Amino acid sequence: MTDATHPVTQSALEAFTRDYFTGLGASIQDSDNRWQVRLPSHVNVAFVDSQEFEVLLGERDAEIDGGGMVLSPESEFAQQLLDEAAEMAPIGQLALTNHLIDDSHRYPSWVTESEVSVEDSSFSPYYDRTAICVFVKIGVETVSEYQTQFLEAVTVDVESEQPLPGISEILVEGFFAPGEPLSSDTTGYDVDESLEVSSEKLANAVSAGQKAAVEAVRDEIVEVRQSASRSADSEFEEYRQLQEQRINELRNEINQLSERLQDLTTDVDGAESQQQRVEALEKRRELKNEKEDLETELEDLLQEKTSGFAQERQKIYERHAIEITTKPVASTLITYERGEIELSVSQDGRTDTVRAPYAIGAGVTDEVTCKSCQAPLSEANYLSVTPDGIGCRSCR
Numbered sequence: 001m002t003d004a005t006h007p008v009t010q011s012a013l014e015a016f017t018r019d020y021f022t023g024l025g026a027s028i029q030d031s032d033n034r035w036q037v038r039l040p041s042h043v044n045v046a047f048v049d050s051q052e053f054e055v056l057l058g059e060r061d062a063e064i065d066g067g068g069m070v071l072s073p074e075s076e077f078a079q080q081l082l083d084e085a086a087e088m089a090p091i092g093q094l095a096l097t098n099h100l101i102d103d104s105h106r107y108p109s110w111v112t113e114s115e116v117s118v119e120d121s122s123f124s125p126y127y128d129r130t131a132i133c134v135f136v137k138i139g140v141e142t143v144s145e146y147q148t149q150f151l152e153a154v155t156v157d158v159e160s161e162q163p164l165p166g167i168s169e170i171l172v173e174g175f176f177a178p179g180e181p182l183s184s185d186t187t188g189y190d191v192d193e194s195l196e197v198s199s200e201k202l203a204n205a206v207s208a209g210q211k212a213a214v215e216a217v218r219d220e221i222v223e224v225r226q227s228a229s230r231s232a233d234s235e236f237e238e239y240r241q242l243q244e245q246r247i248n249e250l251r252n253e254i255n256q257l258s259e260r261l262q263d264l265t266t267d268v269d270g271a272e273s274q275q276q277r278v279e280a281l282e283k284r285r286e287l288k289n290e291k292e293d294l295e296t297e298l299e300d301l302l303q304e305k306t307s308g309f310a311q312e313r314q315k316i317y318e319r320h321a322i323e324i325t326t327k328p329v330a331s332t333l334i335t336y337e338r339g340e341i342e343l344s345v346s347q348d349g350r351t352d353t354v355r356a357p358y359a360i361g362a363g364v365t366d367e368v369t370c371k372s373c374q375a376p377l378s379e380a381n382y383l384s385v386t387p388d389g390i391g392c393r394s395c396r
């Protein structure tokens, strides 16, 4: 799992679903990990025929709750619901401001991994930027069978197409979380009618988000791919062994037929009557044909073997090849402030300040170099305040 995205958690999914149902005017009765949902009579949803239904929360054993609607990040019902929500609900909007996150700033790793402590931090917003947060459904399957699927939340700046992991985390953990209804009376939910983003930019940002989401589950996909490739290996090996076996069988049968043909030739030559001779000739023709058929089959097989059974091999590996599909299923437009953060840091009683380009929700956005030696600051080359002044691990 890389940092670019944030998995959609069970609690986030429940909050999103609750919000979606409530938005449709439904009532929800909550008891023991089950919701009794009653939809208003005029509302029709694709995933269920009746106006009243039960939703089971969390992973369930399919056999115990066969046919029930199970809400979990991996469940089929969650996918149907998100598909439908994406079609029915207009794109959401959210403004992330310094005020909204109560001035709790995200410090860069070159601070959190260092010996310095942050005494104070202040953010100066310079301009607003727009990002889009998408829930991306990633399906992994082969031609023959469904493998697995993932649901990832990813936020991408619409201009730079840069992923903003901190914002996905705030949205998933903070807004799509229990007790944080996504309604307009929440301080943070502020629809800005003037917010206009071209559909082309949005499409590009969503596509960048889809790529980032796949990248985020790359390790898991590699695992599925390896396991599929192992299945293909063993299926091919089984095929190869069967063909080898068949080749041996054919050779034996052909040898036996040769011997019998030899005997029949003796019979023809030594026939005592015309009838016996005709019968022996008849039999010989029959066996000769049979032998020719087997020889053709053997020849074909030997030819296939020379090519390493390439044709069948390709067929098997194609059947086990992994196909990855991504689909954005729900999205929220986000405006967020970009500017500069000033950190007042101290170490062993000495205090100094450091400034960095910063975005609300995203943290420090660009590389920062050491004031003294100009080396880039990083988790390994962290900040340091010594009697010689502020610097980094490599110069102080």
Ligand SMILES: [Zn+2]
Binding pocket: 370, 371, 372, 373, 374, 375, 391, 392, 393, 394, 395, 396
């Ligand atoms: Zn330095």
